[in-house]
Amino acid sequence: MTTFGWPEFMFLVRATGWTLLLTAIAFVLGGIAGGALAIMRLSSRAALRRIATVYILVIQSVPVLMVLFMSYYGLALAGFELPPLLAASISLGIYVSAYLAEIWRGSIEAVPFQQWEASASLALTRAQQYRYVILPQAIRISLPPTVGFLVQLVKNTSIVSVVGFVELSRAGQLVNNATFQPFAIFGVVAALYFVICFPLSRLSRHLEKVLHVSRGH
């Protein structure tokens, strides 16, 4: 049995790096897919809308753990033996895509309908409306919830050990199994997560305040 010393702490810190990397990759992958889903969700073609709606509803109604398992074993069945980082990234990316799609769709719908009317009355096409009037405003609206969701994502990386990836929480378990000092170890683990998540939470709240100030007609 070892003691919880400096090498163990550095092990946790390195694992934190993996957590951050996983978060970033999943966010990018999920963001791209989420954007596409949001467009589908708002499309005038009923088939596209339905597919996106069902996908989002299903992902949002099952635990992230299940999304992880389904995509991992699903990929395995399709013949893909992926390294843990990739498997975890893709699985989390699927989870991210559904939630970001909803957030971004909500942001577009939060742009006041008068902006649609005013731009339509100036003879803009739908695409022009989106590009010049609606999306610039929707992006600003989407910042606080998107940053808020980023916090959720960081926390949800804690369960990817089930697909074999060693991130911060798994590292904590490993160190605890070796040293049996759960309070100290998980305290440090919690602190490391806190140091990442708390500033992001504050940023999200700050963005919300800033946005509420500039309200257009």
Add this chain to the structure above:
Amino acid sequence: MSAVVIEDVHKRFGTVEVLKGVSLAIEKGQVVAIIGRSGSGKSTLLRCVNGLEPFQSGRIEVVGHTVDQDPKRLRELRKDVGIVFQSYNLFPHLTVGQNIMLAPRIAKGMKDNDALALAKEVLAQVGLTEKFDVYPDNLSGGQQQRVAIARSLAMRPQVMLFDEVTSALDPELTGEVLLVMEKLAREGMTMLLVTHEMNFARSVADITVFMHQGKIWESGPSEALFSAPKTPELQAFVGSNLK
């Protein structure tokens, strides 16, 4: 050939019929004011003219465009028909100048230099030349509404629609907006305005239309309509609106 022809228009919101067979013709250069209580259908009628509201039966034609819900035809219509809203609806992420230049550039394909000159011209028309690079947030309500008028004018419309454009303004700010509208009227713009400003309707509008319960209840030359209302409803309306 009238500039605006509205023929027996019926419109429902769900099960509630808001327009019950409205007919109206507006000649080029005429200024027509629509007055009436809330719920009389006046704003809905105005919004039908530029296609913001669909209608179930009847016909509307504006300067050669038939009004239906076909997107391409609506866009062409809206190049010739401008509208100014009660809540101005300026684009908050663009400066005044950018607000005005946007549609001429991307809907009409105007070159940047030409759009810039045009924007400065219409902004001068509404008396706000110095506000070109300011964001709408930093303007008063009256100034924002004048920018909204300039934005519509930049499309060089043949007909201008005004939907209660002073109702959301503080009393001391309505004057500057009404002044701009009066100037437009004198310069010969064909205007259809829904308004609560009775004095303005009386002195600036050629024709005033009084709407009640989804129908045109009375209409005629403004001065005569206000000084000698024929129907009891209009008499009551004018009486309660005497300033």
Add this chain to the structure above:
Amino acid sequence: MQFQFDPVFAEMDLIVDGIVLTVLLSAGAIVFGSILATVLAALRSLGGRGARLFVDCYVELLRNTPFLVQLFMIFFGLPMLGLRLSGTQAALLAMVLNLSAYSTEIIRAGVEATHKSQIEAGMSLALTRLQVFRYVVLQPAFAKVWPALSSQFVLMLLASSICSFISVQELSGAAAIIEQRTFRSFETYIIATLIYLVLALALKVFLLWLGRRLFPQVSGLERVDARAEAA
């Protein structure tokens, strides 16, 4: 590609026990978590600086760390302080605390949205601050935030799956055991996923119904009439 669901269905009693435990844990978390959250929201609204600071720290701590780590803390850490909880007990406690932190924020938003005039009216009727909170502020606040609260409850149901990490045999824990026994990974987890889907949707529908019964609200029809009015 052959799917064999029979070995999984053979373990049906494990699955059913798992569902029951998931539902019980979630229900317990929702009920006790909401009570705790209401108390904390009241504390924050009515208490002094110390109380406000305590509640804020509590909320920030629980919302900026993963539920899994909180679970580990309680299950592995508390025994060091002499309190040894079973897996299920630790799971319930962790879920109650976690849910209370999120719910406090939500309820607080509803409380702070109360119009000042309502509170003034209550005070003018000689009610104490606590009475005003309880009788004038709380019910409208709940009505306002019921959708947000409902979402949080469903999230908690889904989060119960994480309790499998400490070998609690709720649905995910049961699935893990079945997978070990039958080696039919895909079949096991697709069944578990479908069950969660049904549970989550059922809870959503139930909470919608409950909301309508507890807080009769404005229906969507009003919007049409409002537009007609503005004509």
